[in-house]
Amino acid sequence: MNKKRISKRTLFTIIGFTIFILMIWESLYYKKYHPNRIYLGENSFKLGYSGYYDIEERGLESLRTMIDNSQNSTKNYNIKELVLILDKNGCNLSAFTMIVTFFDEDEKEIGIGKYEYTAKKNLRYQFESTKESGSYLDYYQSIDYIESNIKRIPFYRQFNMSYEELYILTYNPNNKLTKGTFIIDGMNGKEIESIGITNYLDGLSGVSSGGYYWTMNLKSLSDEETSFIYVFEDRNYLLETVE
Numbered sequence: 001m002n003k004k005r006i007s008k009r010t011l012f013t014i015i016g017f018t019i020f021i022l023m024i025w026e027s028l029y030y031k032k033y034h035p036n037r038i039y040l041g042e043n044s045f046k047l048g049y050s051g052y053y054d055i056e057e058r059g060l061e062s063l064r065t066m067i068d069n070s071q072n073s074t075k076n077y078n079i080k081e082l083v084l085i086l087d088k089n090g091c092n093l094s095a096f097t098m099i100v101t102f103f104d105e106d107e108k109e110i111g112i113g114k115y116e117y118t119a120k121k122n123l124r125y126q127f128e129s130t131k132e133s134g135s136y137l138d139y140y141q142s143i144d145y146i147e148s149n150i151k152r153i154p155f156y157r158q159f160n161m162s163y164e165e166l167y168i169l170t171y172n173p174n175n176k177l178t179k180g181t182f183i184i185d186g187m188n189g190k191e192i193e194s195i196g197i198t199n200y201l202d203g204l205s206g207v208s209s210g211g212y213y214w215t216m217n218l219k220s221l222s223d224e225e226t227s228f229i230y231v232f233e234d235r236n237y238l239l240e241t242v243e
Helices: 002-033 061-068 143-150 155-159 197-201 236-242
Strands: 041-044 076-087 092-103 109-118 122-129 166-177 211-220 227-234
Touching: 061 092, 061 143, 076 143, 143 166, 143 211, 166 227, 211 236
Parallel strands: none
Antiparallel strands: 041 122, 076 092, 076 166, 092 109, 109 122, 166 211, 211 227
């Protein structure tokens, strides 16, 4: 009986020690790829916990944290450009490029940040100081507004209606669409449904009446014909000021 008790005690000790070592390793590994500070140049970085990042579930959560932790960043900024590479398998955000315009407390432009993330656990960050160029802090270019619309897109259902594996998602706050352009209408809070490319090109999800709109474009990386324009906001008041 005594030998069995010692054996069990030894086993529990080994298991406990193993768990302790794994926790230390996991902590160090996590900190390596989830730094508290993003510096200029190359950074070791991974989206999500293990490099898997469900865009439909998490939105732009990690990108927001990344910007907040970046060298020379400020609390006020616009997302000037955003290109997301999505893997059909699990709606995984596997790579992205992003350009951010930073503003000071008086909402004056102070610089441009450029981010490039690859699946190789690498994030390149560049910052260039700029003089005021006439740009202004715009709610429609905020990460909150962009994220709110991304979360409305049913990526899982949409991807299941296609054989393509990789997609590219971009946004345009002032997209000028010609009359008759096929769209997926998400204006005024309208629920967005998944749709096949054939029905989309038949205009079953909507047709633009022309003008300026806040849009997102989802297209296949391998098939240019598999492309969808999501319309979220009518911005036709810009017609007089942009032209």
